Structure formats: structure tokens, C-alpha cells
Amino acid sequence: MSNWASSNSSVRRCIGERSIAPHAAWTDDPLPESTVLNLELNGCRHRYQVNLARTIVVGQPSPAFVNLSEIAVEALNVGLEAVRPGRTCSGSTANSARLLRRGIEKESRIGCPTGIGFPPASGERTASIRKGDETVLKPGMVFHICLACVDNVGITITQSFAVSDTGYEPLTMTPRKLFHK
Numbered sequence: 001m002s003n004w005a006s007s008n009s010s011v012r013r014c015i016g017e018r019s020i021a022p023h024a025a026w027t028d029d030p031l032p033e034s035t036v037l038n039l040e041l042n043g044c045r046h047r048y049q050v051n052l053a054r055t056i057v058v059g060q061p062s063p064a065f066v067n068l069s070e071i072a073v074e075a076l077n078v079g080l081e082a083v084r085p086g087r088t089c090s091g092s093t094a095n096s097a098r099l100l101r102r103g104i105e106k107e108s109r110i111g112c113p114t115g116i117g118f119p120p121a122s123g124e125r126t127a128s129i130r131k132g133d134e135t136v137l138k139p140g141m142v143f144h145i146c147l148a149c150v151d152n153v154g155i156t157i158t159q160s161f162a163v164s165d166t167g168y169e170p171l172t173m174t175p176r177k178l179f180h181k
Contacts, residue, residue: 031058032058033058033059034057034058034059034060035057035058035059036055036056036057036058036061036065036154037055037056037057037058038053038054038055038056038154038155038156039053039054039055039056039156040052040053040156040158041053048115049114049115050114050144050160050171050172051114051144051146051158051160052158052159052160052172052174053146053156053157053158054156054157054158054174054178054179055069055154055155055156055157055178055179056178056179056180056181057178057179057180057181058180058181059180060180061178061180065155065178066178068155069155069157069177069178070178072147072155072157073157073176073177073178075147076145076147076157076158076159076176077176079092079110079111079129079145079147080145080159080161080167080168080170081167081168083137083161083163083167083168084137084166084167085137085138085139085163085164085165085166086136086137087136087137088133088134088135088136088137089111089127089128089129089130089133089134089135089137090130090131090132090133090134092110092129092137108130109128109129109130110129110130110145110146110147111128111129111130111143111144111145111146112128112129112143112144112146113126113127113128113141113142113143113144114142114143114144114160115141115142127141127143129143129145137163138163139162139163139164139165140162140163141162141163142160142161142162142163142171143160143161143163144158144159144160145158145159145160145161146158155178157176157177157178159171159172159176160172
């Protein structure tokens, strides 16, 4: 495993070295004493979906991993603040995709659409918050912004939101931070 989390090794999905695998399958194997664990939860009521993902470090995270999590949260917050009706999906990604002044690039999508009709799974057949998507943001559109797997390390600190008349409205209240136990 890289020096980002710990020196312990794991081959399980969503855990340890495999924490960079998005939407990976889980196992019943016990957790090592020190590892990275990514959780992604989907809530669905009357076919409206809200996603939430957080990273939990079991044991003590390395200072480099804590720093990377702070960069991911900063970029997530900058991306959310860029959301405005009338802007394009592409125009909302520039600062987050660059992860600000940190020199870390994320070329893949930043956010996917969610909402009604997605039987808990995110769709990619409509607007997507990514470079090159010129879909205009409108009030009522719902997205899950996710700056996961930055710098080849599995950190998932995400936010579902609705585009409002003036910006964005968060759809969950879980703190945007790295958790450790």
C-alpha cells in the first residue's frame, strides 16, 4: 500500500489498496487493524435517490492521507460554490477538477445526475458534471458531486445537491470530512 494510509496491505475491494475501485463489491473478511474503508450509501424514497459517500480510516491515518482528504474537501466545496443556474455542467468543474492549487488533476467526471427514476443507481445518460458537458444547470436538477479516488488513492467525500435558484442546496447533512476510528 502507498504511504497515504498505512503500511498494512489488503486485497479486498473498497478497502486498503483496493479503496480506489468505485462501486466495488464487499466481502465478509474481517478488517485489518489499520486500513482505509470507503462507504457509499444510497437512500431512495418514492424513487427519489440521494447518494452519500465517506472514507473512514480504521487506525491512525498518515499525515499525507489527512492532507489529501483536506484537499478533496476543499475541492468539493469549491465545486459546490460554482454551481449556479445558467452555468454549464462543464463550467462548474474547472476549479474542482484541478483540485485548486494543489497540482492534483482529476480528468474524469466530477458529478453524476441522480433523482427520480434512478432505482438506486446513478445514471450517466443525461447531464454529467464533467469537462465538455455543455448542459445548462437549471433549478431542480439533482447531482451527486464526487471527487473520489484522487491521486490514485481512495478517498470518497461526496455531496448530493439540488440546483437552487441561487446556487446549490445540499441534500444531506453529514459533515464533509475524513472519519477515523
